[in-house]
Amino acid sequence: MYHAIVFFPLIGAIIAGFFGRSIGSKASEYVTCGLMVIAALLSWLAFFQVALGDGETIRVSVLQWMQSGPMSIDWALRVDTLTAVMLVVVNTVSCLVHVYSIGYMHHDPHRPRFFAYLSLFTFAMLMLVTSDNLLQMFFGWEGVGLASYLLIGFWYKKPSANSAAMKAFIVNRVGDFGFILGIFGVFVLFGSISLDVVFAGAASFIPGAPTAISGTVLDLFGMQLDQSHALTAVCLLLFMGAMGKSAQFLLHTWLPDAMEGPTPVSALIHAATMVTAGVFLVARMSPLFELSVDALTVVTLIGAITAFFAATIGLVQNDIKRVIAYSTCSQLGYMFVALGVGAYGAGIFHLFTHAFFKALLFLGAGSVIHSVSDEQDMRRMGGLRKHIPMTYWMMIIGTLALTGFGIPFTGIGTAGFISKDAIIESSFVGHNPAAGFAFWMLVIAAVFTSFYSWRLIFMTFHGKPRASSDVMHHVHESPMVMLVPLFILAAGAVLAGMLFIGDFFGHHYEEFWKGALFTLPENQILEEFHHVPVWVKLSPFLAMVVGFVVAWYFYIRSPEVPKTLAKQHRGLYLFLLNKWYFDEAYDLLFVRTAKWLGRFLWKRGDGWLIDGFGPDGVAARVQDITSRVVRLQTGYLYHYAFVMLIGVAALVTWMMLGSTV
Numbered sequence: 001m002y003h004a005i006v007f008f009p010l011i012g013a014i015i016a017g018f019f020g021r022s023i024g025s026k027a028s029e030y031v032t033c034g035l036m037v038i039a040a041l042l043s044w045l046a047f048f049q050v051a052l053g054d055g056e057t058i059r060v061s062v063l064q065w066m067q068s069g070p071m072s073i074d075w076a077l078r079v080d081t082l083t084a085v086m087l088v089v090v091n092t093v094s095c096l097v098h099v100y101s102i103g104y105m106h107h108d109p110h111r112p113r114f115f116a117y118l119s120l121f122t123f124a125m126l127m128l129v130t131s132d133n134l135l136q137m138f139f140g141w142e143g144v145g146l147a148s149y150l151l152i153g154f155w156y157k158k159p160s161a162n163s164a165a166m167k168a169f170i171v172n173r174v175g176d177f178g179f180i181l182g183i184f185g186v187f188v189l190f191g192s193i194s195l196d197v198v199f200a201g202a203a204s205f206i207p208g209a210p211t212a213i214s215g216t217v218l219d220l221f222g223m224q225l226d227q228s229h230a231l232t233a234v235c236l237l238l239f240m241g242a243m244g245k246s247a248q249f250l251l252h253t254w255l256p257d258a259m260e261g262p263t264p265v266s267a268l269i270h271a272a273t274m275v276t277a278g279v280f281l282v283a284r285m286s287p288l289f290e291l292s293v294d295a296l297t298v299v300t301l302i303g304a305i306t307a308f309f310a311a312t313i314g315l316v317q318n319d320i321k322r323v324i325a326y327s328t329c330s331q332l333g334y335m336f337v338a339l340g341v342g343a344y345g346a347g348i349f350h351l352f353t354h355a356f357f358k359a360l361l362f363l364g365a366g367s368v369i370h371s372v373s374d375e376q377d378m379r380r381m382g383g384l385r386k387h388i389p390m391t392y393w394m395m396i397i398g399t400l401a402l403t404g405f406g407i408p409f410t411g412i413g414t415a416g417f418i419s420k421d422a423i424i425e426s427s428f429v430g431h432n433p434a435a436g437f438a439f440w441m442l443v444i445a446a447v448f449t450s451f452y453s454w455r456l457i458f459m460t461f462h463g464k465p466r467a468s469s470d471v472m473h474h475v476h477e478s479p480m481v482m483l484v485p486l487f488i489l490a491a492g493a494v495l496a497g498m499l500f501i502g503d504f505f506g507h508h509y510e511e512f513w514k515g516a517l518f519t520l521p522e523n524q525i526l527e528e529f530h531h532v533p534v535w536v537k538l539s540p541f542l543a544m545v546v547g548f549v550v551a552w553y554f555y556i557r558s559p560e561v562p563k564t565l566a567k568q569h570r571g572l573y574l575f576l577l578n579k580w581y582f583d584e585a586y587d588l589l590f591v592r593t594a595k596w597l598g599r600f601l602w603k604r605g606d607g608w609l610i611d612g613f614g615p616d617g618v619a620a621r622v623q624d625i626t627s628r629v630v631r632l633q634t635g636y637l638y639h640y641a642f643v644m645l646i647g648v649a650a651l652v653t654w655m656m657l658g659s660t661v
Helices: 003-024 023-052 081-104 111-129 132-150 159-190 195-205 227-245 254-260 263-272 274-285 293-314 322-339 344-371 390-405 415-429 435-461 469-471 480-505 509-513 525-531 534-557 558-566 570-577 578-613 616-630 638-661
Strands: 058-068 071-079 219-220 223-225
Touching: 003 023, 003 058, 003 081, 003 111, 023 058, 023 081, 058 132, 058 254, 071 081, 071 132, 071 480, 081 111, 081 263, 081 274, 081 344, 081 480, 081 509, 111 132, 111 223, 111 263, 111 274, 132 227, 132 254, 132 263, 159 195, 159 219, 159 227, 159 254, 195 227, 195 322, 195 480, 195 509, 219 227, 223 263, 227 274, 227 293, 227 469, 254 469, 254 525, 263 274, 263 322, 263 344, 274 322, 274 344, 293 322, 293 435, 322 344, 322 415, 322 435, 344 390, 344 415, 344 480, 390 415, 390 480, 390 534, 415 435, 415 480, 415 525, 415 534, 480 509, 558 570, 570 578, 578 616
Parallel strands: none
Antiparallel strands: 058 071, 219 223
């Protein structure tokens, strides 16, 4: 069963990729979608057997992969509760995206290639989440990087798509550099990169442990690190990889530009798969992170800054997909805060619920774009509610889940209400130095999230139509092949939180996770979570209400107010509209600097120095000499006779002098 779950998407990718032209677009769609449906159903079966059942961690051997000195690595599938959760998330969303794409990509002539890329992406992500060692995880890690490059740049004749694909690939290489150094560090510390060996050896790093090692255990960038500092350094390097893949602050710039790919790609990358890889990595390596307070503090701090930072940018964006993209970036910040304060169950629970409502929002946005002739600017929409009612209500459900709509103190509410509140309350009782800061950043981000989410709804569906009459004349509801995935995701966005809170972060925590998420016995986050003050429990709900009311006043009651505020605070407006000028700063610091250095080395180093004094210089000197020698060949007989006479005179003189001596 587990072989089928992982390798069915690969089989679909091979068939559509290599034989798509032979079998045709329809057959490629049916083959890849059919295999994904089977993989998704089997993933739910694995979830019920392993996570909700009594199943222990399962290891399925695939083949012996690599042997190098003391390092022996097998390709094996590790299936525990954390893996089972990720299998459900990845395969369910990917399956629905595959089906949705049949309608969305109907007119594209390269559908077999598109579906091959989707299935290849899914396979790489499955390799990542089922990895039994860090090298196998890195294989899947780089695989999703390659597939995302192919998907974002799918319309390769579009320059902006090519640029976005390159940007995503290059920015992720920065994070991957840290990740691979972290893998090296793990091998140095534990003598293995097998997860079981690493987790078993983590006990020796507990302060005061009898097996602790004194002295230097790791030499990193010239720094001699003892055991505790070495573990912190390795965790931070691993987190650097997570920052790149999950678009955290400083390494986030690729995420909004990835919107250049087809909308189903945005749903697949930003909802449930690639961007959650970093969250999965930190959760999987929780036995190490839990032993380094400094590393967890950094994780909390970066997550909190990302949640706030991305939410501020979402306030003023006008591209419907970019608004949702920055929302994804912000919600990932929430997940990292949960991991940073030790509430691993809450972080993975939000990853689980977020997959449903964020995929719903992205695919809903795709349905809107499909209906308005590929327009993405919300300023050219409006008044669509009556024209595409099913899409409208699906977007409403997704927005309610994202903003956290529910009834306080009852446990009744949308998926986002349950999981996001768990994170905010956990950050309040967190013990690391950044927890208090994170709590307030998350509450403020919740206000902003509610505002920009309802702003999207009001600008897109309400008010007077701002599109041309020709566009409005052709507005139509999406076909059922696109709407059915929205219905399924809407059910998850409403019910997932209430159904699974007890397992992920409630009274059944221990029997559900079965050790897949590690916490020290003295970590009392789960217990303290249930005893926070009333105002803390109310804060996410109040944030949601405030954001909704302000958005309603700005875009329904008094639509001129946003324009007036933008004019009055033009500097702040442009600062947010231009995404805190990170792209411009990076362009100045890295891109232009690299271009200047490259041009200098080209013109002065290669051209003037190497070529000037090397091949080109030698050739030029030879040419100078030969050009002068050529002048001796005049073609006049008396010149040659004169030269011969000079030669004879010189020869006679030499012979006379020689005989005298």
